[in-house]
Amino acid sequence: MDVRDFIKKQESALKRYRRVYKLLDFITILIILYTIMVVLSVDQILPLIDSLEVRVGTSYELAGISIPFENMAMLLIALLPALILTLLLHTRGNKTSVVLRIEEKYPDLRERLRTAYDNFDDENVIVDDLEQKVSVRVSQVDPFALLSRRLLLIAMMGLLLSSISVTYVTIYDVRIVQLGTDEWQDIIDDLPFAPENSNTGDLAIIDEEGDGQEGNGNEDLTGEPTVVVVDGEEVDLSLPPGTGTGFNPNDEAEEIIEDFEDSPGGPPTVTPSGTYSEELPEGYETVIRDYFEQLAEE
Amino acid sequence: MASDLNSRDLTQTYKVAGDMFANLFNEIGKVVVGQNETVEQIIIAILCNGHALVESNPGLGKTLTISTISKSMDLNFSRIQCTPDLMPADITGTNIIEESDGHKQFKFEPGPIFANIVLADEINRASPKTQSALLEAMQEKQITIGNDTYLLEQPFFILATQNPIEMEGTFPLPEAQLDRFLLKILLEYPKYEEEIEIVNRYTRSVMPSVGKVLNKNTLIDLQKLTRDMPVADDIRNRAIKIVMSTRVKNEFIEYGASPRASIGLILAAKARALIQGRNFVSNEDIDAMAYPILRHRMILTFESERKGVTTDQVIKNILEKIK
Numbered sequence: 014m015d016v017r018d019f020i021k022k023q024e025s026a027l028k029r030y031r032r033v034y035k036l037l038d039f040i041t042i043l044i045i046l047y048t049i050m051v052v053l054s055v056d057q058i059l060p061l062i063d064s065l066e067v068r069v070g071t072s073y074e075l076a077g078i079s080i081p082f083e084n085m086a087m088l089l090i091a092l093l094p095a096l097i098l099t100l101l102l103h104t105r106g107n108k109t110s111v112v113l114r115i116e117e118k119y120p121d122l123r124e125r126l127r128t129a130y131d132n133f134d135d136e137n138v139i140v141d142d143l144e145q146k147v148s149v150r151v152s153q154v155d156p157f158a159l160l161s162r163r164l165l166l167i168a169m170m171g172l173l174l175s176s177i178s179v180t181y182v183t184i185y186d187v188r189i190v191q192l193g194t195d196e197w198q199d200i201i202d203d204l205p206f207a208p209e210n211s212n213t214g215d216l217a218i219i220d221e222e223g224d225g226q227e228g229n230g231n232e233d234l235t236g237e238p239t240v241v242v243v244d245g246e247e248v249d250l251s252l253p254p255g256t257g258t259g260f261n262p263n264d265e266a267e268e269i270i271e272d273f274e275d276s277p278g279g280p281p282t283v284t285p286s287g288t289y290s291e292e293l294p295e296g297y298e299t300v301i302r303d304y305f306e307q308l309a310e311e
Numbered sequence: 312m313a314s315d316l317n318s319r320d321l322t323q324t325y326k327v328a329g330d331m332f333a334n335l336f337n338e339i340g341k342v343v344v345g346q347n348e349t350v351e352q353i354i355i356a357i358l359c360n361g362h363a364l365v366e367s368n369p370g371l372g373k374t375l376t377i378s379t380i381s382k383s384m385d386l387n388f389s390r391i392q393c394t395p396d397l398m399p400a401d402i403t404g405t406n407i408i409e410e411s412d413g414h415k416q417f418k419f420e421p422g423p424i425f426a427n428i429v430l431a432d433e434i435n436r437a438s439p440k441t442q443s444a445l446l447e448a449m450q451e452k453q454i455t456i457g458n459d460t461y462l463l464e465q466p467f468f469i470l471a472t473q474n475p476i477e478m479e480g481t482f483p484l485p486e487a488q489l490d491r492f493l494l495k496i497l498l499e500y501p502k503y504e505e506e507i508e509i510v511n512r513y514t515r516s517v518m519p520s521v522g523k524v525l526n527k528n529t530l531i532d533l534q535k536l537t538r539d540m541p542v543a544d545d546i547r548n549r550a551i552k553i554v555m556s557t558r559v560k561n562e563f564i565e566y567g568a569s570p571r572a573s574i575g576l577i578l579a580a581k582a583r584a585l586i587q588g589r590n591f592v593s594n595e596d597i598d599a600m601a602y603p604i605l606r607h608r609m610i611l612t613f614e615s616e617r618k619g620v621t622t623d624q625v626i627k628n629i630l631e632k633i634k
Contacts, residue, residue, distance in 0.1 A: 124543060128591035132541035138325045140541050143590040 016129045016144060019151045024111045027159045031103065037168035039099040044175040046091035051182050054192045055090075056083035061198055111159065115151075118158055122150060321539075324532040329588040331533075335383055335524045342379045342519045343372060344512065345505035351586060352496045352603055353380055353470065357428075357530070358537045358582035361493025361575065362449050362469040364434075364484075364607060369474060371498050372509075377430045377470045384530055385523040386427035386466070393437035395480065399444035403454045419456065424448050427466055427527070434471035435481040442488060445469065449491045466530050486566075486610070493575050495607035533585070540581035542592040550576045550597045552633050557605060563615035563625050568608035576604045598630055 014022075050056070060069045065086065072079045112130055116123045129147040132140050181187065192200070240247050293301050324331075332354075339350050349365070353376065356363040365373050374390065381388035391402055404422030408415050423429060424445075434442065448454055449469055454461045471492065473484070489495075501509060512519055525533075551573050558567030580596035587596075606622040615625070 124546065124593050125591050127543040127545065128541050131544045135541060137539040138322050139536065139539050139590050142325070143541060146590070 014148060014152050015133075016126070016147055016151065017133050019148075019154070020111055020130055022156075023115060023159055026156070027111050027114070030160050030165075034164060034168055035099055035103055037165075037172055038102055039095055041168065041171040041175045042098050043088070043091050043095040044172075044179050046095055047088055048175065048179045048182050050087045050091060051179075052187060052189045054188050054197075056087060057192055057194045058197050058201075059083055059086055060194045061201065114159055115154065119150075119154065122147065126151070321532055321535060324529060325536055328533065328536065328585060331525060331529070332586050332588070338383045338521045338524050339376075339379050342521050343376050344508045345501050346372070346376060346498065349496055349498055350376060350380070351583070352494055353377065354586065355579050355582040355600070356470075356494050357384075357466065357468050358534055358585065359493055359575070359578045360466065360468075360534050361578070362471070362491065363494045363496055363603075364489070364492040365470060365472045365496045365498055366475050367472070367498030368476060368500070371500065373470075373472045373498065374430060374432065377428065379521050381428040382521050383523060384428075384525045384527075386527065386530070387464075388428045388430070389423035389426035390430040390432060391423050392432050393434050393441070395436060395438055395482075397437045397441050399441050400456075402441065402444050403448070403456055406456065419459065419461070421461070424454060425461075425463060427464060427468065429467075429469045431469055431471040433474055435473040435483055437482065439482050439485070442482065442484060445471075446488060446491065466527065466534065489607045490569055490571055492607060493579065494603040496603055497606075537578070537582045537585050540584050540592060541590070542577060542581065546580075546592055546594055546597060547577060549594065549633060550580065550601075553597070553601055553629055554605070556629050556633060557609050557625075563611055563620050564609060565612045566610040568605050572604055572608050576600055579604055601630055602626055 059065050059082075065082075068082045068086075070082070072081045073085060074080075112127045116126050119126075125143065125147055129140075129143050133144070240249055242248070335354070336347070336350065340347075343350060353363055353365075357380075367373060378388055378390075391397070400422065402422050402424050404420050404425065406417040407420050409418040410416075431437075431445065434445075448463060448467075452463045452465070452467050454463065473481075554568050554570075554573045554576060556567075557564060557572075576597065577592075579600040580592045583596045583600055584590075584592045602623055605626050609622050609625065611620065611622060611625065
């Protein structure tokens with residue numbers, strides 16, 4: 014086997030090994046991040062997100078296993094950071110060339126292998142001699158030379174430990190932070206960069222009095238009456254009640270109809286709606302009709 | 312056909328190169344005590360088809376070393392003792408009038424430069440005019456006298472020496488001429504044991520002699536093999552980075568080495584690898600040859616002189632930075 018073929022084979026082998034290391038590391042990191050999320054009760058944040066609120070509590074069937082939406086969402090959230098961390102972890106390793114790695118593993122090939130590889134196209138007595146000697150030596154090199162068993166073992170151990178951790182955390186519902194949705198809401202509200210009413214979106218919280226505002230509605234919004242003195246006479250400048258409301262686009266005040274009276278309720282009549290269906294359950298038609306008629310009379 | 316024969320000769324020379332170098336050092340060692348590094352560097356300069364400048368105090372055996380090398384290689388050797396009144400024609404030779412059969416004609420009488428190995432002793436004592444007469448010979452391997460150009464016989468090697476302590480009445484070599492020397496070799500005083508051996512050898516009635524190990528053709532083959540020595544890309548790039556970093560002006564460096572230094576460094580590293588019996592250039596070769604290649608091509612600042620920083624210390628610092 015000549016030097017160039019040897020290096021090509023080792024390069025492709027190294028690529029395969031690197032893919033395996035990357036995959037193992039990615040899965041381990043993903044599991045670790047997922048475990049951290051479970052432990053920190055991150056799933057309680059999901060109901061606070063408008064678009065996810067409706068899905069919370071549902072579950073998905075995957076290969077016969079029912080997976081809650083919260084678990085799926087946390088896994089998806091952990092995907093991106095896991096990917097970034099894996100890439101960062103493997104950036105340095107990718108820069109080391111195959112030739113240098115083999116030389117590191119086989120010190121007798123140090124500087125010889127790279128010289129033979131770089132001068133492969135040259136032809137002279139010394140290069141030929143070098144190529145021949147290096148070829149003989151590399152033919153004895155272990156085909157799995159670049160497979161770092163130590164690295165593989167570490168990756169496998171990491172995966173095993175993280176799997177055990179996530180299983181334990183899931184089964185025993187281990188949570189360091191026991192926070193519910195409301196507590197998370199408070200934490201988010203306290204954040205300096207949190208937007209106001211971020212939890213409610215375009216919905217307004219309506220209290221029992223129905224005025225759409227917090228408090229009991231007795232706040233003194235206008236303050237003390239404003240009084241000015243004109244020619245020695247005090248003039249009250251406070252605005253009469255109702256001022257400032259009901260303006261139309263033409264800046265004309267809406268007419269306040271003070272003598273408006275509610276019209277009395279009409280006699281109840283049975284009016285079929287557009288969606289009413291006459292196809293009532295067989296045998297129960299009479300019962301259902303009687304029920305609704307009585308309801309209307311009352 | 313000719314190239315086949317040539318490659319066959321080279322193959323044969325390459326196979327026995329290791330033994331030849333071992334014999335060569337062994338023979339030189341019979342006469343020259345110690346100075347292994349100096350001898351190796353001189354042979355490296357010869358293998359690179361370059362020239363060397365040796366700087367040492369008087370009496371350290373420069374002439375003995377170079378004459379021994381020339382004898383062991385079966386090469387013509389000549390010596391020029393440089394003095395302020397030495398004229399260029401004293402080195403290159405001159406046309407003389409010769410009378411034969413009643414006719415007078417000019418005849419070129421070659422000077423001492425027409426040898427394979429030339430020792431220019433105390434070159435800094437010669438006038439700049441005479442020093443520059445060596446320039447063409449060193450670079451072009453030829454001599455021009457009047458309208459005639461004479462090619463020098465191959466291999467051609469100049470070993471110049473200079474004395475670092477007696478600077479009065481000397482003409483320091485200009486940078487352009489220094490750059491033409493492949494190596495600047497520093498010769499140190501021998502160690503105690505070596506000096507005992509020197510005294511023992513040279514106080515007997517029988518003086519040590521040296522046998523011939525290499526002939527001209529073999530030496531030329533070895534010069535070809537030196538150039539054939541392969542270098543890895545990253546080792547070559549490192550050598551270039553080392554040379555280029557001498558051009559970065561800082562507290563200690565005023566001017567750096569030229570691209571000729573890069574060529575010289577790679578070539579010298581190749582020759583060292585060949586001498587050491589390797590078929591590839593190592594970083595170790597680059598590190599070893601960086602000192603003699605760069606030390607005469609760098610000009611240090613006044614600050615470095617004030618602080619007593621030498622070129623070798625600056626080179627060492629550069630080598631440590633560029634690993």
